Amino acid sequence: MARIIDGSAMNMVGDKVRELRIERGMTQQVLSNKLEMLAIYICRGSISRIEDKQRTVTDIELYGLSKVLNVPIGDLFSYPIEDQ
Numbered sequence: 001m002a003r004i005i006d007g008s009a010m011n012m013v014g015d016k017v018r019e020l021r022i023e024r025g026m027t028q029q030v031l032s033n034k035l036e037m038l039a040i041y042i043c044r045g046s047i048s049r050i051e052d053k054q055r056t057v058t059d060i061e062l063y064g065l066s067k068v069l070n071v072p073i074g075d076l077f078s079y080p081i082e083d084q
Contacts, residue, residue, distance in 0.1 A: 011050060013077055014053040016076050017047075017065055032047055035065070038067060
């Protein structure tokens with residue numbers, strides 16, 4: 001199956017998740033705990049892998065991250081700047 005994004009990155013949201021988590025003063029464990037309260041189970045290690053773009057993110061997980069980080073889902077995406 002063809003990949004939607006180029007390179008070795010497994011997601012497009014990792015950088016923004018890390019940025020927003022830190023802005024809100026949350027550790028990876030706190031983020032994991034808050035997601036668990038929404039019945040979305042992502043362990044601290046998986047949060048780290050998401051932020052390092054080594055793990056894919058499901059639609060349910062995107063929904064939970066947007067709720068816990070209090071941003072619209074679209075704001076989680078980091079779009080690369082393309083030369084035009």
